[in-house]
Amino acid sequence: MFNSPFTSLCDPRIHLSRRRLLGAGGGLMLPSIARQLAVAAERSRDPKSPPMSLIMLWLEGGPSQLETFDPHPGTLVGGDTRAIPTSVSGLEISDAFPATAEAMHLATLVRSVVGQEGDHERAIYNIKTGFRPDPTLIHPAIGAVLCDADDSGADIPRHVSILPTNSAGRGGFLGAKWDAFRTGDPRNPVPDVIANVDQDRLSQRLADLQNIVEPQFSKNRLTNLQDNRTLHQASTEAARRMMSSDQLEAFDVRLESESNRQAFGDDRFGRGCLAAARLIEVGVRCVEVTLNGWDSHVNNHSLQNSAASRLDPALAALLHRLEDRGLLESTLVVCGGEFGRTPRVNAAEGRDHWPHGFSVLMAGGRFRKGHVHGATSTDIDATSPAKHVGEPVTISDLHATLQTALGLDPNYEYDTPVGRPMFRSEGRVLDSLLT
DSSP, X not given: OOOOSOOSSOOGGGTTOHHHHHHTTOTTTHHHHHHHHHHHHHHOSOTTSOOOEEEEEEETTOOOGGGTTSOOTTSTTTTTOOEXXXXXXXXXXXXXXXXXXXXXXXXXXXXXXXXXXXXXXXHHHHHHHSSXXXXXXXXXXXXXXXXXXXXXXXXXXXXXXXXXXXXXXXXXXXXXXXXXEEEOOTTSOOTTOSOSSOHHHHHHHHHHIIIIIHHHHHTTSXXXXXXXXXXXXXXXXXXXXXXXXXXXXXXXXXXXXXXXXXXXXXXXXXXXXHHHHHHHHTTOOEEEEEEXXXXXXXXXXXXXXXXXXXXXXXXXXXXXXXXXXXXTTTEEEEEEOSOXXXXXXXXXSOOOEEOEEEEEEXXXXXXXXXEEEOEEOSSOOTXXXXXXXXXXXXXXXXXXXXXXXXXXXTTOEEEOTTSOEEXXXXXXXXXXXXX
């Protein structure tokens, strides 16, 4: 059990809220002023310091904490997994992660994340946005939140999803412009960015679109059709800028040396992580790389080890590359999935869904290095799983802390399209995880 810093006497999140300012008689202007001040505060960083970026290694399907970052060898719940020492004294992780073990001094490991969703789709939504699904509103993924807060950066899309499934990060109520740009294996060229006509003809087509097609389309329609609905002009301009940008080369991992490519692992996920590092270097704000294969209702040990063998070299190489190039302080790496797996193995030698205490690894930015938070017990009572999690971290607390580490204010209040004010996060910041 933790003690909340917010009490019934004074919740600091309401001090500059839109509702409180209106209630104080601030009229119609003060909410706008408060909003501008909040944005200005986030953008008033040291100009010599680069803006924060985010790389999310998304382990879709639900990785088992017991076969990855929270092994319990020699116990009933531990199964066949063995533990190995890491570069952090006293910390052990699964023996499926020998390369990552040597990089754990760069990371914070939270072993006590607890959620309330045991269904894949709902849990994915929860952990990517920080909110549980709501039929009245689509919340933005954390990458969209970051990009919306400060849209400076690359000519190419600032929010990118490599090897995406249907769960790629969305802009939600912040708008479709912050939906992740989806692309596949970086071994292949980025699709649809090479014109199939010569430059003169392309320029004429774009001019006709701007001067003839768009005016006819918008005639007798809503005056704000472009800004709030179709985004035709903005999308066309963004596509044109991307097609002509030298930064497109950041997607092309073939430009890396053979040794660099091999360090990340010679597979789709390894290439995706290498591309993520390259994209961050040219100004992309958020890159999500998806690794499937963790949903192990049968043959848990072999499936988890197979997925781990692809994650291990890529994760370790990514952390070392960011550190070597001086980018780890300005880049936050998050590695995790939608939930964990049950402590008890089922009749099919598998583990089922378990949101009651699983692991998420974070590194970079303000997160402490070589730090472990929380613990899970080997004595699991399925009827009361919460009592076997030490120092639990809720999904909303995790998001509030991630946002703070990215230089964002989790207490910032949005005016949503449905007219309902909403904070960036409902959680509390876990200062113990940050420096």
